[in-house]
Amino acid sequence: MSVTAPSLPAVRRRPGRWLGNPGFVVAAVVLGAILLMAVLAPLVAPFDPYEQVLDRRMLPPGFVDAERASPAHLLGTDNLGRDYLSRLIYGARISLLIGFFTMLVSGVIGTVLGVAAGYFGGRVDAVVSFLVTTRLSLPVVMVALAVVAVVGGSLQVVVLVLGLLLWDRFAVVMRSATMQLRGLDYVLAARAIGSSTPRILLTELLPNLASSLVVVASYEMAQAILLEAALSFLGLGVQPPLPSWGLMVAEAREFMLFEPWMIVLPGIAICVLVLAINLLGDGIRDATAPEGRA
Amino acid sequence: MRQALLDVRRLSVRIPVEAGTLHAVRDASLAIGRGETLCVVGESGCGKSLTSLAIMGLLPPGAVRSAELLSFDGEDLLRAPRSRMRALRGNRMAMIFQEPMTSLNPAWTIGEQLAEPFLHHGKGDRRQARDRAVELLERVGITAAASRLVQYPHELSGGLRQRVMIAMALMCGPELLLADEPTTALDVTIQAEILRLLARLQREMGLALLLVTHDLGVVAAVATRVAVMYAGEVVEEGPAEAVFGAPRHPYTQGLLRCIPIPGETPRGQPLGTIPGSVPSLVGGFESCAFRDRCPHARAACAEPVAERMDAAGHRWRCILEPSG
Numbered sequence: 282m283s284v285t286a287p288s289l290p291a292v293r294r295r296p297g298r299w300l301g302n303p304g305f306v307v308a309a310v311v312l313g314a315i316l317l318m319a320v321l322a323p324l325v326a327p328f329d330p331y332e333q334v335l336d337r338r339m340l341p342p343g344f345v346d347a348e349r350a351s352p353a354h355l356l357g358t359d360n361l362g363r364d365y366l367s368r369l370i371y372g373a374r375i376s377l378l379i380g381f382f383t384m385l386v387s388g389v390i391g392t393v394l395g396v397a398a399g400y401f402g403g404r405v406d407a408v409v410s411f412l413v414t415t416r417l418s419l420p421v422v423m424v425a426l427a428v429v430a431v432v433g434g435s436l437q438v439v440v441l442v443l444g445l446l447l448w449d450r451f452a453v454v455m456r457s458a459t460m461q462l463r464g465l466d467y468v469l470a471a472r473a474i475g476s477s478t479p480r481i482l483l484t485e486l487l488p489n490l491a492s493s494l495v496v497v498a499s500y501e502m503a504q505a506i507l508l509e510a511a512l513s514f515l516g517l518g519v520q521p522p523l524p525s526w527g528l529m530v531a532e533a534r535e536f537m538l539f540e541p542w543m544i545v546l547p548g549i550a551i552c553v554l555v556l557a558i559n560l561l562g563d564g565i566r567d568a569t570a571p572e573g574r575a
Numbered sequence: 576m577r578q579a580l581l582d583v584r585r586l587s588v589r590i591p592v593e594a595g596t597l598h599a600v601r602d603a604s605l606a607i608g609r610g611e612t613l614c615v616v617g618e619s620g621c622g623k624s625l626t627s628l629a630i631m632g633l634l635p636p637g638a639v640r641s642a643e644l645l646s647f648d649g650e651d652l653l654r655a656p657r658s659r660m661r662a663l664r665g666n667r668m669a670m671i672f673q674e675p676m677t678s679l680n681p682a683w684t685i686g687e688q689l690a691e692p693f694l695h696h697g698k699g700d701r702r703q704a705r706d707r708a709v710e711l712l713e714r715v716g717i718t719a720a721a722s723r724l725v726q727y728p729h730e731l732s733g734g735l736r737q738r739v740m741i742a743m744a745l746m747c748g749p750e751l752l753l754a755d756e757p758t759t760a761l762d763v764t765i766q767a768e769i770l771r772l773l774a775r776l777q778r779e780m781g782l783a784l785l786l787v788t789h790d791l792g793v794v795a796a797v798a799t800r801v802a803v804m805y806a807g808e809v810v811e812e813g814p815a816e817a818v819f820g821a822p823r824h825p826y827t828q829g830l831l832r833c834i835p836i837p838g839e840t841p842r843g844q845p846l847g848t849i850p851g852s853v854p855s856l857v858g859g860f861e862s863c864a865f866r867d868r869c870p871h872a873r874a875a876c877a878e879p880v881a882e883r884m885d886a887a888g889h890r891w892r893c894i895l896e897p898s899g
Contacts, residue, residue: 402636403636465677466672466673466674466677466678467677467678467679467680469633469672469678470670470672470678470679470740470743471680471691472633472664473631473633473664473665473669473670473672474664474665474669474691474692474695474743474744475660475661475662475663475664475665475666475692475695475696476661476665476691476695477661484683484691485680485682488680488682488683489680489681489682491682
């Protein structure tokens, strides 16, 4: 090795790392499409999702029953004559909103606790570890059900309750990742140039924690979306007439035997979204894995 | 006594461990004047690194520092509040570490990291920081300095990273530079380059340099003064010529016998070794720490050993008369 070492290509200059992973590419495309659809819902949706047309109730989509289908309603209508496609599109908004904000709330709580525990160790670590174990001893669905049943279900309540329940994985992962980084010389070197502790946490540690943070975040977002669907299905999450996918599954339940497509469509939507988010997280993890770094 | 830039008297570092207290550094006294190079030598685990960390106030949590005096340019560092220490660190006193591979943050470019101490200590704006970074990178012998600023640490070799670390330490124009075995992790050809570079920068910038190393060849070439540490104690300290020319402590004598001198040491003859191993530092002991390995050990060595000093400022901890 000499003073003029050949420069190795940096991670960010190698799109191959990202594009070489088919799961990641598919997930990114699907997620991008859903996101775009959700953001542009008023432009994309063919109908108002709340508009009830009572003489056009429960029209099946064309591919299910071409005779009864109406060409205007691509995916049919529900039991109140609302356009199913429009409701699914608007439902994506709810799922993404809840997933994103729950992830944000739990991410902030978990990251702060985990980084503090990992960096300071000792008593701070003991307290955080106690909080994590306490949190793990609470069954998420049970607690969420109980709280929502008492307070009443709404979008904000669901976000808050799930956010306060899903931070444990963030805390655990951030704690161990921080512990690994804490002992590295660049943290000591930062102290040696006079950096204060908050500065070290923010500028030295956090950027290096980002890749594991993204992976946990994607997982938790998918988790939150699933839980929202579960809560809404049980009638304790988002309240009608909001078009939540979980709620749509619940509403379709009573017609399951005669119009199974009503329950299948929102089910597929939930499944695809959750799968895409998880694949995306895996893809990011693979592309930024430390052993893959030059 | 001369006015020292850094004056350390009776510095101790204690680390609580399960079996008791580990006396990692015991009553170490050191002084460095402006423009001087003090080399601290000794084998692994003798407290060299902890001494330099203790001076910077960067001991790991749990380690306890105590001293009779720890002054930097007349300022008492023992009583300095944290904010004051932060203002000094990286600004007037800087440090270089052993492991260049992990000393740079992989998330930031070289330029960003070089600028940080400069901006942090309010030495100027971003443009000035950049200019200063380029100037220093050139000074530490890095070619195409300007283009290096946008590179990430993983794009540089170990030797280059250590040069970057040196440049970073110099960004604010420190008066005191502590280098904690800066070449241990590098391969041999680079080691010599880095040490020559440090010696040159020390001369050019009039730095007070505290160089922790176990390369006695380097010490002989660059040191103004030498401190030999053994089992947490400074067993001998003095002007380089005195310590090398007339070592007083049997440990120093043993160390010097361990290195071959080209032309003097006969070929094929085994080099000197020091029998035995370093005593455990857990629990205090008052007697000479070296007596179990010392060829001159006698009953009196079990008593506390006073420090002795001659007229030239050469200090040692041994009861033997200079002739022995």
